[in-house]
Amino acid sequence: MSRIGKIPISIPKGLKVSLQETHVAVEGPKGKLSLPVPYGVRLEQKDGQVHVTRLSDAKQHRSNHGTVHRLLENMITGVMEGHTRELEIQGVGFRAQMQGKKLVMNLGFSHQVEYEPPQDVTVTVPKPTSIVVQGADAASVGQTAARIRQFKPPEPYKGKGIRYTGETVRRKQGKSVIK
Numbered sequence: 001m002s003r004i005g006k007i008p009i010s011i012p013k014g015l016k017v018s019l020q021e022t023h024v025a026v027e028g029p030k031g032k033l034s035l036p037v038p039y040g041v042r043l044e045q046k047d048g049q050v051h052v053t054r055l056s057d058a059k060q061h062r063s064n065h066g067t068v069h070r071l072l073e074n075m076i077t078g079v080m081e082g083h084t085r086e087l088e089i090q091g092v093g094f095r096a097q098m099q100g101k102k103l104v105m106n107l108g109f110s111h112q113v114e115y116e117p118p119q120d121v122t123v124t125v126p127k128p129t130s131i132v133v134q135g136a137d138a139a140s141v142g143q144t145a146a147r148i149r150q151f152k153p154p155e156p157y158k159g160k161g162i163r164y165t166g167e168t169v170r171r172k173q174g175k176s177v178i179k
Contacts, residue, residue: 005065008049009073012080017050019043024072028079031120031136035071038064043072078136085145087131091160094152095128103131107152108160115151117144130165 011017016027024043025034037043040061044051052069054061077083089096089105096105103123105113117123121135121144131148135141145164154161156172163169 003066005052005054005069007069008051009069009076011045011048011050011076015076015080017045017076019045019050024075026072026075026079028076030079030082033075033079033137035068035075037068040064041068043068074138078138082134082136083138083141085133085141086165087133087145087148087162088165089129089131089162090154091152091158094160096125096131097128098123098125103148105151105162107162113151115148123148131162 014029018025018027021037023034023036025032027033038060040055040058041064042053042055044053050072052065052072054065074083089107091108094105094107096103098104101116103115103117103125105115107113117133118140120137121133121140123144124132124134126132133141133145133148135144149162149164152161154163154167154169156170157174159169159171
């Protein structure tokens with residue numbers, strides 16, 4: 001049995017969970033999320049907890065067991081507290097700013113890079129060199145942060161570009177002149 005899957009998920013107060021045969025919906029103060037439940041995984045709600053079980057020991061059922069458990073936990077965390085990814089920009093003249101709902105970045109190109117985030121994700125720029133991505137859905141927050149980072153990933157020689165806060169970039173040694 002999956003070690004992750006057999007741990008019951010506690011439901012905090014102020015959270016509404018509706019379980020059905022084919023999907024589960026979670027509603028909280030930060031929003032509403034739903035998840036399709038694959039065949040072979042069953043969800044039961046008892047005593048303020050959700051129990052995830054599987055119907056058999058088939059390989060696909062075992063795989064889905066822990067995955068559904070973790071996705072449900074992420075949904076509960078997202079609608080209660082929200083998920084956050086922080087990015088930092090490094091490089092001379094590199095900066096970001098919000099213009100309405102668009103994120104506008106100067107990244108050393110001949111033009112400004114504009115990005116409009118999805119509806120369920122909030123992007124803020126507290127400083128010109130930092131970007132904060134927030135939302136209820138962990139997957140869309142992570143995907144939005146990855147798309148923003150993709151405009152100018154950190155390069156290995158000087159380390160210039162957009163990186164996650166706390167990310168270390170492996171640096172390469174440049175050319176050396178032999179005399």
